Amino acid sequence: MSNERVPGRDALRGARRVVVKIGSALLTNDGRGLDEPAIGGWVDQIAALHKRGVEVVLVSSGAVAAGMVRLGWQVRPSAVHELQAAAAVGQNGLTQCYEHHFARHGLLTAQVLLTHDDLSNRKRYLNARSALRTLVDLRVVPVVNENDTVVTDEIRFGDNDTLGALVANLLEADALVILTDQEGLFDADPRHNPGARLIHEGRAGDPSLAAMAGTGGALGRGGMTTKVQAARLAARSGAVTAIASGRQPEVLTRLVEGERLGTLLCPEEAPMAARKRWLAGQLQVRGSLVLDAGAVKVLRGSGSSLLPVGVKALSGNFVRGDMVLCVDEQGERVAKGLVNYDAVEASRLLGKPSHQIEAILGYMEAPELIHRDNLVVL
Ligand SMILES: Nc1ncnc2c1ncn2[C@@H]1O[C@H](COP(=O)(O)OP(=O)(O)O)[C@@H](O)[C@H]1O
Numbered sequence: 001m002s003n004e005r006v007p008g009r010d011a012l013r014g015a016r017r018v019v020v021k022i023g024s025a026l027l028t029n030d031g032r033g034l035d036e037p038a039i040g041g042w043v044d045q046i047a048a049l050h051k052r053g054v055e056v057v058l059v060s061s062g063a064v065a066a067g068m069v070r071l072g073w074q075v076r077p078s079a080v081h082e083l084q085a086a087a088a089v090g091q092n093g094l095t096q097c098y099e100h101h102f103a104r105h106g107l108l109t110a111q112v113l114l115t116h117d118d119l120s121n122r123k124r125y126l127n128a129r130s131a132l133r134t135l136v137d138l139r140v141v142p143v144v145n146e147n148d149t150v151v152t153d154e155i156r157f158g159d160n161d162t163l164g165a166l167v168a169n170l171l172e173a174d175a176l177v178i179l180t181d182q183e184g185l186f187d188a189d190p191r192h193n194p195g196a197r198l199i200h201e202g203r204a205g206d207p208s209l210a211a212m213a214g215t216g217g218a219l220g221r222g223g224m225t226t227k228v229q230a231a232r233l234a235a236r237s238g239a240v241t242a243i244a245s246g247r248q249p250e251v252l253t254r255l256v257e258g259e260r261l262g263t264l265l266c267p268e269e270a271p272m273a274a275r276k277r278w279l280a281g282q283l284q285v286r287g288s289l290v291l292d293a294g295a296v297k298v299l300r301g302s303g304s305s306l307l308p309v310g311v312k313a314l315s316g317n318f319v320r321g322d323m324v325l326c327v328d329e330q331g332e333r334v335a336k337g338l339v340n341y342d343a344v345e346a347s348r349l350l351g352k353p354s355h356q357i358e359a360i361l362g363y364m365e366a367p368e369l370i371h372r373d374n375l376v377v378l
């Protein structure tokens with residue numbers, strides 16, 4: 001195992017928000033019900049990251065497999081209604097298990113069950129986004145799974161790799177870490193090819209990776225194919241994806257320390273550029289800010305954040321986190337970005353220096369109206 005510095009690994013090292021996906025193959029100890037001691041170990045690692053200020057959202061599989069064990073079923077049913085019943089029974093066990101282990105660290109968890117509709121319908125997408133952001137801001141660890149009990153075959157994600165990537169997009173996470181039962185992506189399925197070699201790093205969009213990823217294992221659904229696809233999806237919003245074995249000691253901690261573990265798949269372009277393009281394309285504009293000439297100059301010239309002091313007027317009924325358009329005094333488009341204050345608060349801050357924010361509002365979310373990481377100059 002090498003500790004040499006590899007550029008893409010720095011994105012993990014500096015990650016502030018990470019989506020961790022734990023797959024069925026790993027969680028259920030090859031079909032013997034939930035592997036509670038192992039879950040306890042991942043929770044310890046997530047709690048350690050939390051302590052360092054890294055925000056972690058967990059995407060956890062295992063409901064169907066845990067339900068089967070609770071119901072005494074030896075064979076995974078194929079009928080949808082039976083799978084749904086097993087998921088409903090098993091999800092309870094999964095939630096209890098995470099709640100119990102995170103409580104040992106004084107951390108609260110929240111169960112978030114999502115369906116495809118929730119992320120493809122604009123209104124529900126925004127609702128899911130603001131609920132998850134709020135949970136993360138409250139320092140709660142969201143534990144996400146697919147809402148298996150209500151989904152039908154046509155609309156299911158099926159595998160949680162895709163769900164993990166969509167959650168990474170939703171929260172503009174810096175990294176998606178997929179923990180599975182293999183050390184990473186190999187150039188052939190290591191279960192059937194003892195000589196298969198681990199891919200250490202790659203480009204998320206590289207078509208040759210798909211060819212190496214065979215089909216799914218017996219318990220999980222997607223195998224490596226959906227993990228490679230998930231990396232491509234996650235890259236849209238600038239997230240790097242690590243695929244690693246959950247059985248490696250301290251795997252999460254070591255990955256965010258930049259250790260060369262597992263497979264790292266990086267976006268084609270710099271993460272920030274990808275993230276900004278994603279931002280610009282994703283969200284509907286909910287309002288606009290009129291900037292004075294000084295603010296226009298620094299935004300265009302030096303890519304600075306937008307401070308309230310440079311804003312003369314606003315329109316629209318936006319809330320914190322919404323996309324707003326920034327225009328100059330002639331109405332010319334200058335930038336788009338995610339605003340840190342809602343319209344009522346922002347209107348009270350117009351033209352004011354940032355050191356007065358706390359006195360005016362009674363609290364300060366951030367000194368800038370739009371942080372430069374959330375700003376796209378047009
Ligand atoms: N190229 C490959 N590299 C690594 N694993 C592979 C590859 N091709 C197929 N696999 C299989 O993918 C399985 C992991 O996928 P899956 O069972 O869906 O796990 P999970 O439940 O964690 O999502 C491995 O056990 C392995 O047999």
Ligand SMILES: N[C@@H](CCC(=O)OP(=O)(O)O)C(=O)O
Binds near residue numbers: 063
């Ligand atoms: N939602 C399902 C998980 C589906 C699944 O196994 O996904 P994966 O871990 O990606 O192979 C469950 O909780 O059983």
